[in-house]
Amino acid sequence: MVFGVKVSRKSVLTHAALLFFAFIMIFPWLIALSTGLKAPGESALNRGLIPWEISFGNFVKAWVIADVPLLALNSFVVTAASVVAILFLASLAAYGFARLDFAFKEPFYLLFLAGLMLQAAAIMVPLYQVNVTFKLLDTYYAMIGPYLALGLPFAILILRGFFEGLPEEIEDAALIDGATRFTIYWRIMLPLTRPALATVAIFTGLGTWNDFLLPMLMTSKPGLRTMPLGLILFELEGSIGFVLHEYRFALIIMMTVPLIIVFLLLQRQFMSGLTAGAIKG
Amino acid sequence: MQRVARVARANGGFFFILPGLVVYLGFIAWPIIATLYNGFFVWDGISPDREFVGLDHYVRLLTKDRAFRLSIRNNVYWAIITVISLSISGFLFAWLLNQRIRLRNTYRAAFFLPVTASLVVIGYTWEFIYQPEVGMLNHTLREFGLENLTRIWLADPDVTIFAIIVVSLWASLGFWVVVFLAALQAVPQDLYDCAAVDGATGFRQMWHVAVPLTMGTTRALWILGLIRSINAFGLVFLLSRGGPYHASEVIAYQIYELAFRTNHTGYASALSVLLLLISAVVTIFQLLLMRGRRVRL
Structure with missing residues (x-):
């Protein structure tokens, strides 16, 4: 005024x-x-x-006590491996569901969709037991496997919808030239799907990066700790058995600020991913 | 030979879903079936001996287990409180943000930030706020002379679960706002104009135009909110460990305690089966309600 x-x-x-x-x-x-x-x-x-x-000394202390580089590396390995694997397996399956025919196609699709209602917390006992059976405990795979399986339903849902929205004529030309279905998927369709892939990657990547339940249940070696688990176990790492609030919050700031920056940079894809997830999920 | 080739070609698409299917069945479907099986045994999760007890676990859960009844009660509180208050407040904030106002993205980011943070970060921040002596909440109450409202927020059997639910509201409000906002932005402006011509302003436009037109989104959010409430775990683990005396336990937390703290894997498996059944029933019920309505944005 x-x-x-x-x-x-x-x-x-x-x-x-x-x-x-x-x-x-x-x-x-x-x-x-x-x-x-x-x-x-x-x-x-x-x-x-x-x-x-x-x-600012708090940051140095927290960095050293928690071993932030190690935590970041582990989080990065688990998240990147899960996201890449989800993108590949889900886009492959979504292409099959969108364009190809096979027996029991829709029942298989429903089987995947049923996974949308599953959360890791509800099936932690089965997930743990499967890792025991496959002898995967205390490896990256013990986390990546469940993330992959739990991430597939959402990714397939989003990607199938996206593939079905692309015109089929593009593929006809390639088919006449003798390209196999896999070549078409890999060379033609996948590059066109980039926006949807980005949405899925951001959405599942954030969830994986932030999760503490699976790292907590599946690993006990300090060398495998991810960021959120490192924060939970931070308490126990101080020289006298506990650490000060100030150190803990310095670690929290170090964990949160990078995420906020990433979020601000990718805000648009982020919002579209969440929206698509909620609307269709 | 030719027939085999023909069948293979007609079903060629199956090979595209096969790798995903193997992972999915291996890490989800098969272990769930194994859990169903384990629920019939007394088993510590490690030793090779297990004792078959049939439906005993289920009978005990449904008739004798006081902690389970508390868990169910807390999950019901969680579902009712979060779904109702997030529907209303999420929609109202989205409505406000959908006006042509300045700083819209800044406000939106303020609401949304908790959604990007790890639950661990959220849990520790609120645990600090709730601390009885140094915590900001009790401190503020004392400053304003409201001494009698101060509580030991995370160790008072009457209060703890609600204190945790408040954190859950804070953590998920941004998500609801953003999704409602997207739905509101898809409502054509003409419809508001028509309503305005008919004399509807402000609240009436919202109630008669915006609310019905975003109902599809609202239902989808309800399903999601219910699923998340039924599976609530992280905040209870981080803030109260289900205490004091099981007062703030939820089903998933009880499963965690039984399977990973006290090694009652068989019993925990039976509980997991019940939790999955509840999730399935809620989802199917909601999908039936939504049947025939095309959810679109």
């Missing part, structure tokens, strides 16, 4: 309401941020949001 902008009463109310709730949503993050910056032990005395002195 100072600047002569016309502001209606309604929009002032809208902004007031949104500001208020956005602040409530942000507030826990502010607490995390300020605690991570306070001097070790300060949070017990200073409950305010502004640190008395900013202590």
Whole structure:
């Protein structure tokens, strides 16, 4: 109003309401941020949001105690392997469902879709037992296998819809030239599917990166810890048996900020992925 | 020979789904069947001896197990509270954000940030907020002279499960807002204009135009919200470990305790089967409700 902008009463109310709730949503993050910056032990005395002195030493401590490079590497290996495998197996299957015929096609499709209602927490006992049977415990595969199986239904659902939306004429030309179905899938269709693949990759990649249940159940070697598990076990790593809140929140900041940056960069694909997932799932 | 070749060609597509199918059956279908089987045994998960007890586990679960009854109650609370309040608040915020306002993306990001964070991060941040002495919540209440409202949030049998559900609301609100927002953006402006011509403003436009036209999305979110509530685990594990005295346990957490803490794998398997049955019933029921409606965005 100072600047002569016309502001209606309604929009002032809208902004007031949104500001208020956005602040409530942000507030826990502010607490995390300020605690991570306070001097070790300060949070017990200073409950305010502004640190008395900013202590970057927390980050060094947390980095060393938790061994962040190792955690990041493990998270990266598990996430990348799961995502690449999901993209390949799901796009292959989705192409089969979308374009080819075979016996019991729709029943098989329904079998995959039934997996949409499964969450790792509901089947942790079976997942653990299968890893025992295959002797996979304490390997990356013990996590990648379940992530792969749990990620397939959503990926196949999204990719089948996308393949069916592409015109069939593109493939006819290649078929006349004698290309096999697999060549068509690999050389022609897959490159066209890139937007849907990106959606699936972001969606499943985030879920895998953030999951703590499977790493917690399937691994016990420190060398296999992923980021979220590293945070859970952080408690036990301090020299006197516990670590300070300030260190823990420094680790939390180090874990969260990169994700926020990635999210802001990929916001659009992200939103479309979530939306597609909720609408069709 | 020729017949074999013909059959193979007609079913060639099967080879495209085969690799995915093998992984899916190996890591999901087969272990679930194995769990069904294990549910009939008393078994610690490791030793080769197991004792067949038939349906005893199920009978005990449904008639004697007090912790299981508490879990069911807490899952029901979780489902009812999250689905209802997220439907309403998620829709309202999406409605506000769908107006042509400035800073829309900033607000949206503020709501959405918790969705990108790991549950572990969320859990520890809120555990800190809920701490009885140094925690921000009790501290703020004391500052405002509301001493009698302070609680030991994560160790009070009457309060803990609700304190955890609040965290779950905070963590998933952004998701609901974003999905509702996408649905609202797909509603053609003409329809609001028509309603405006007929004299409908503000609230009435929302209730008579926006709500019915986004019903497909709402139902999809309900299914998802129910599935997530039934399978709630992470926050209970991180914030209260089901305590005090099972008061904040949920089914999935009980499975975790039984299978991985106390080695009652057989009993935990029976519980897993019940949890899967509940998920399946809810999904099928919801799909029947939605049948014939094309969910579109």
